[in-house]
Amino acid sequence: MHSLIEKLISRLPLDFRILCRQFLLRVIDLEALSIQADVTGFLGQFAGVLIMLSLVHAFVTYAGYMSFPDAADRLAFCMHVEHYLIATMMLVVGLFTVLSWDATFPDRRDVMVLSPLPVAPHTILFAKVSASAVVLGLAILTLNCGSGIVVPFLVGVLHGSMWGFYQSLAAYWISIVGASVFLYCSVLTIQGFTALLLPRRVFLRLSAVLQLAAFGLFLAVYFLQPSFTNPVALADPQNHWILASSPSYWFFALFNQLNGTLPAELSWLAGRAWMGLAIAICGAAASLLLCYMRTMKKTIEEPDLVPGARGLHWMPSFGGSLQAAIALFSIRSLTRSRQHRVAFSFYLAFVFGIALNLLRDELASPGPSQVSVDLLMPTFMMMTFAVFGLRSVFALPVSLTANWVLRTTQVRSPEQYIAATRGSLLLFAALPSWLLSAGLAYGFRPAGQVAAHLAILGLLGWILSELCLIEFYKVPFTCSYLPGKSNIQLVFWAFFIVCLPLAVWIANVELDALHHLWKFACLAAVFAAIALGLFGYNRFRARSAVLYFEELPEEVITTLKLSA
Amino acid sequence: MLELRNVSKRFSGIAAVDDVNFCARPGEVTGYLGPNGSGKSTTMKMITGLIEMSAGQILFEGKPIQDDLMAYKARLGYVPEEPYLYTHLSGAEYLTMVAQLRNLPARQSMERIDGMLRLFSLRDDRHASISGYSKGMRQKILLIAALMHNPQLILLDEPFSGLDVASSLVLRSLIQELAARGKVVLFSSHELDTVERICSRVVILHHGKLVADDSIERLRSLMELPTLERIFSQLAVEQDTESMAKQIADLIHA
Numbered sequence: 001m002h003s004l005i006e007k008l009i010s011r012l013p014l015d016f017r018i019l020c021r022q023f024l025l026r027v028i029d030l031e032a033l034s035i036q037a038d039v040t041g042f043l044g045q046f047a048g049v050l051i052m053l054s055l056v057h058a059f060v061t062y063a064g065y066m067s068f069p070d071a072a073d074r075l076a077f078c079m080h081v082e083h084y085l086i087a088t089m090m091l092v093v094g095l096f097t098v099l100s101w102d103a104t105f106p107d108r109r110d111v112m113v114l115s116p117l118p119v120a121p122h123t124i125l126f127a128k129v130s131a132s133a134v135v136l137g138l139a140i141l142t143l144n145c146g147s148g149i150v151v152p153f154l155v156g157v158l159h160g161s162m163w164g165f166y167q168s169l170a171a172y173w174i175s176i177v178g179a180s181v182f183l184y185c186s187v188l189t190i191q192g193f194t195a196l197l198l199p200r201r202v203f204l205r206l207s208a209v210l211q212l213a214a215f216g217l218f219l220a221v222y223f224l225q226p227s228f229t230n231p232v233a234l235a236d237p238q239n240h241w242i243l244a245s246s247p248s249y250w251f252f253a254l255f256n257q258l259n260g261t262l263p264a265e266l267s268w269l270a271g272r273a274w275m276g277l278a279i280a281i282c283g284a285a286a287s288l289l290l291c292y293m294r295t296m297k298k299t300i301e302e303p304d305l306v307p308g309a310r311g312l313h314w315m316p317s318f319g320g321s322l323q324a325a326i327a328l329f330s331i332r333s334l335t336r337s338r339q340h341r342v343a344f345s346f347y348l349a350f351v352f353g354i355a356l357n358l359l360r361d362e363l364a365s366p367g368p369s370q371v372s373v374d375l376l377m378p379t380f381m382m383m384t385f386a387v388f389g390l391r392s393v394f395a396l397p398v399s400l401t402a403n404w405v406l407r408t409t410q411v412r413s414p415e416q417y418i419a420a421t422r423g424s425l426l427l428f429a430a431l432p433s434w435l436l437s438a439g440l441a442y443g444f445r446p447a448g449q450v451a452a453h454l455a456i457l458g459l460l461g462w463i464l465s466e467l468c469l470i471e472f473y474k475v476p477f478t479c480s481y482l483p484g485k486s487n488i489q490l491v492f493w494a495f496f497i498v499c500l501p502l503a504v505w506i507a508n509v510e511l512d513a514l515h516h517l518w519k520f521a522c523l524a525a526v527f528a529a530i531a532l533g534l535f536g537y538n539r540f541r542a543r544s545a546v547l548y549f550e551e552l553p554e555e556v557i558t559t560l561k562l563s564a
Numbered sequence: 565m566l567e568l569r570n571v572s573k574r575f576s577g578i579a580a581v582d583d584v585n586f587c588a589r590p591g592e593v594t595g596y597l598g599p600n601g602s603g604k605s606t607t608m609k610m611i612t613g614l615i616e617m618s619a620g621q622i623l624f625e626g627k628p629i630q631d632d633l634m635a636y637k638a639r640l641g642y643v644p645e646e647p648y649l650y651t652h653l654s655g656a657e658y659l660t661m662v663a664q665l666r667n668l669p670a671r672q673s674m675e676r677i678d679g680m681l682r683l684f685s686l687r688d689d690r691h692a693s694i695s696g697y698s699k700g701m702r703q704k705i706l707l708i709a710a711l712m713h714n715p716q717l718i719l720l721d722e723p724f725s726g727l728d729v730a731s732s733l734v735l736r737s738l739i740q741e742l743a744a745r746g747k748v749v750l751f752s753s754h755e756l757d758t759v760e761r762i763c764s765r766v767v768i769l770h771h772g773k774l775v776a777d778d779s780i781e782r783l784r785s786l787m788e789l790p791t792l793e794r795i796f797s798q799l800a801v802e803q804d805t806e807s808m809a810k811q812i813a814d815l816i817h818a
Contacts, residue, residue: 325664328657329650336652336693401648405709408612409665411638 015119019127049492050142058146065154078155079229082255086179087248093180094218097187099342101211104128106296125292140180171258178277179251185280192287195295215345223356231263326420333398333477340393347389354378362443371449376507379437383461386433391468394476403478403549415542422469430461449514459527466534473545565589566748571620573606580606582772588750593743595763596752599800603772604752605645608721612642641715643723647702651695655705662709680708699726720751736762760792770800
């Protein structure tokens with residue numbers, strides 16, 4: 001099989017193969033990885049997490065299915081799972097499009113490097129599309145390798161024949177692949193036509209906004225859209241507009257149509273899936289073709305220098321000059337560097353996902369809710385993701401070659417630099433997360449308990465920030481540490497095995513403390529003592545610390561492995 | 565005064581800079597010359613404290629720079645060979661950040677940055693992203709960043725790279741003016757005409773070793789050669805340049 005694939009690949013034109021390999025490495029921005037990163041190993045770990053998730057999900061689905069004794073309940077359960085899988089797949093593909101934003105379109109680097117070479121634009125186009133398709137295909141395959149067999153099997157069992165299993169299997173994979181392709185192509189279409197219709201410099205600015213908007217939209221739709229998977233809810237006229245405007249329901253209907261379980265009155269929904277898929281594919285193909293024919297020339301003709309925004313360039317005061325320099329450098333790197341924005345978005349996805357989930361529950365309840373673990377636990381998790389997320393993004397270098405300026409201008413002690421980094425962590429992760437939690441806690445009562453929880457949450461933010469600073473004798477964005485050097489699988493499973501139970505335990509302890517003043521005082525004192533202890537420890541260590549700047553390794557020769 | 569005493573730097577056992585001794589005095593522009601790979605930039609990086617020496621000592625005003633590296637850096641201005649900058653910042657943002665890192669008073673740094681941007685004809689583009697700047701514009705940003713804190717020691721590694729004629733002339737005069745005001749200027753370049761015009765002394769490095777350290781006048785008379793280019797060719801160029809050019813043209817069948 002392997003040799004057959006190699007044989008087929010070797011028949012492709014050489015320039016296509018070379019470009020495809022290059023673009024494959026650029027679909028996900030690998031420049032964000034550590035200079036000591038094992039790229040293949042890193043991607044392998046990532047795939048391993050997805051495969052493991054799929055297998056765990058398949059097991060949970062099977063166990064859930066077996067817990068229902070009669071066939072009707074089992075079918076309803078399978079339908080619920082199927083819609084959940086389609087919606088989740090669409091979320092994953094959506095986040096993939098955010099991660100690989102612009103990767104399919106020609107950028108300035110491609111144009112400047114490839115234009116003088118005898119490479120046809122269509123070769124570049126096919127190579128880029130192929131690279132994206134390979135990564136997307138691998139994501140679909142790994143995330144469905146377990147559930148993609150188990151769910152069709154369980155649905156097929158209900159058909160009562162072997163043919164039923166094959167039918168469900170085909171329905172499952174067609175609807176999953178269709179939903180993924182639909183979403184990916186829709187985003188490409190919007191991006192492509194925006195690039196074609198707008199002046200390039202306006203497009204470049206709007207592209208970053210679109211990227212963040214898409215990120216927010218995918219999360220909001222996934223977490224806020226209601227679940228209708230039984231025939232009664234699907235047929236209810238009140239739900240008509242939600243079904244009509246939710247692509248996940250179109251492809252859910254498509255699955256049922258191919259599986260032979262779609263009620264006749266809902267066939268229009270499956271029709272939408274087919275139509276949507278056709279329009280998205282045609283739109284993406286047209287916009288890509290036009291982009292390669294028109295914008296490659298436009299990219300060369302555009303002036304290099306984009307004038308900066310006129311008018312106000314006011315920035316808030318961040319304290320001392322060093323604190324201001326580090327804070328402004330941090331926020332500008334986070335907002336302007338694509339790889340940093342995307343990496344931080346990954347963590348923010350968890351924060352906003354939890355927040356939206358909490359908001360959905362709040363909106364569903366008729367009046368103010370009582371303070372419970374349902375509030376405490378999500379806010380703890382949000383704080384954890386925000387602070388650790390920013391800390392790991394701090395470890396993505398923005399430009400190792402430009403670090404010399406920080407080294408030659410270091411006229412203050414490392415202790416002051418570390419204090420400035422602490423300020424940035426608190427300002428850009430702990431404080432926004434705390435404010436978001438405070439906003440979400442507005443609908444909870446009693447107010448005294450909410451205020452007490454917010455005080456504990458603030459202390460937790462401080463503790464987490466101090467934990468992040470242990471042995472972190474670096475200026476943000478100047479050294480690579482993660483990802484690429486860390487073991488993704490270990491981190492992922494450690495989170496589930498250690499952090500989640502710990503968060504549940506702390507939430508329960510806090511809930512108990514909120515009902516007794518002296519217990520709360522003890523808890524707050526413990527949190528404050530931990531925070532102060534860590535703060536003191538970090539300050540003490542910082543006095544003898546030396547700021548670390550990662551250097552680029554000596555030049556090495558990389559071969560393209562084209563011979564033989 | 566900047567003084568290098570028996571300074572060496574080895575990379576994996578290979579000497580990039582080998583037992584170099586020279587002084588750069590206030591009021592003088594010292595030219596630091598050598599062919600590619602001779603160890604000029606490595607020396608510059610050791611003087612800035614970016615890389616550590618394998619052996620020897622670097623003294624500034626009589627004190628080893630390692631004794632109080634932060635105080636030394638506060639008095640140092642450096643223009644590196646390559647214009648590596650944080651390109652996601654605008655020119656004004658980059659310079660403000662450098663001023664903040666150097667702990668300059670806000671008002672003073674703003675005045676200096678604004679004035680220098682205007683004099684270097686960059687004021688209109690100060691809010692544009694550095695990623696769009698030409699090489700010359702980046703070089704000007706590096707020069708402003710190196711000079712805005714009024715350093716006593718100025719290290720210039722290929723400062724004319726990418727600059728247009730007018731800016732080059734301004735920079736040439738500026739280097740002389742700064743030296744005349746008592747600064748220590750160490751200037752590395754491949755443009756021998758410029759070096760001959762503005763430097764009072766030259767230090768020539770070849771294969772990491774010092775091969776000349778004297779005033780240009782004395783080198784001319786000692787070696788009985790009319791120009792710095794001829795002196796340099798004799799000391800540091802091994803190849804027959806004309807024959808080499810011919811070979812290259814032959815190789816591509818021109």
